[in-house]
Every structure is written in C-alpha cells, then in structure tokens.
Amino acid sequence: MPLHVLLLEPDPERRQALANSLRAAGVRVFETGDRAAAVESLESGGFDGALVSLRVPQLDAGALRAAICPTAPGLPVSLDAAERLHIARTLEHTGGNRRQAALILGISRSTLLHKIRKYGLDDGRARRRRRAKGGEP
Numbered sequence: 001m002p003l004h005v006l007l008l009e010p011d012p013e014r015r016q017a018l019a020n021s022l023r024a025a026g027v028r029v030f031e032t033g034d035r036a037a038a039v040e041s042l043e044s045g046g047f048d049g050a051l052v053s054l055r056v057p058q059l060d061a062g063a064l065r066a067a068i069c070p071t072a073p074g075l076p077v078s079l080d081a082a083e084r085l086h087i088a089r090t091l092e093h094t095g096g097n098r099r100q101a102a103l104i105l106g107i108s109r110s111t112l113l114h115k116i117r118k119y120g121l122d123d124g125r126a127r128r129r130r131r132a133k134g135g136e137p
Contacts, residue, residue: 006050007031008038010057018051035059084119087112091121 005022009015010033019031030047032038035056042050052064077085087105094100102112116122 002026002028003048004028004030004046006038006041006047006052008035008050008056009033009053010055011053014053022051080119083115084121087115087119088121091116 003026005027007015007019007022007029009018009031012033015031015033019029022029030041032041035058038050038052041047052059054061087101090101090104091098094104098112098116099109102109105112107115
C-alpha cells in the first residue's frame with residue numbers, strides 16, 4: 001500500500017515539481033498551497049507523512065508540530081514562559097473564572113492574581129474595578 005503524504009507549498013511550480021517527484025516514487029499525494037485546507041486535511045487524518053514548506057504565510061510551526069505529533073516534546077522554554085502558558089490555558093479553560101482556575105492550578109487565588117499581573121494576563125477586570133471605585137483613571 002503506497003504512502004499517503006500531505007504536501008503544503010505556496011509556490012505552485014515548486015508544489016507541482018515536488019508532487020510529481022513523490023508520485024514517480026509511488027507516493028499518493030494531496031497537494032495544496034492553502035494553509036486552511038492543509039489543516040482541515042490533517043485533522044481528518046489518513047496521512048503517513050507531511051511535507052510542509054516553512055515559507056507558508058502565518059504558519060505556526062509549533063502548532064503544526066503538535067498536530068502532527070502531539071506527544072513529541074517541543075523546544076525548551078523558560079519556566080516563566082511555561083508557567084505563563086499554563087495559566088493562560090487554564091484561565092481559557094475556565095472561561096476566565098479565577099477562583100476555579102486557582103483550584104485547578106493548586107494555588108491560592110491571591111497567588112493566581114499576582115501571577116496574572118506578573119505575566120500580563122489581566123484582561124482589564126482589575127482596571128475596571130479600580131475605575132469603578134474611583135481609583136485609577
């Protein structure tokens with residue numbers, strides 16, 4: 001059974017040359033220059049591999065790596081960056097409910113509020129509260 005490969009290349013000439021080479025080697029190829037079509041196709045599955053040009057506009061290489069191999073480790077990041085991302089995702093998961101996010105994270109609400117300010121994750125709630133109380137403009 002031949003391999004089935006997704007080919008994402010924005011340049012039509014390069015895409016056609018690559019697709020022809022792969023087909024000559026007996027590979028089934030789904031070729032596209034459209035990022036959205038490639039994402040949709042990847043989500044449906046059925047591919048043995050992907051050949052992706054890094055010149056695709058607005059390509060999020062990290063998200064692509066996660067979609068292709070969700071268990072593979074990413075590039076190392078600082079602990080602050082990892083913590084910021086984890087807190088942001090937890091807040092998103094809870095719909096911005098800080099009390100629930102603090103419970104999930106296993107930290108106090110005051111610690112969470114401190115980290116939200118530290119990492120710039122404040123969505124403007126605190127500022128609006130201070131304005132309502134007659135504090136900061």
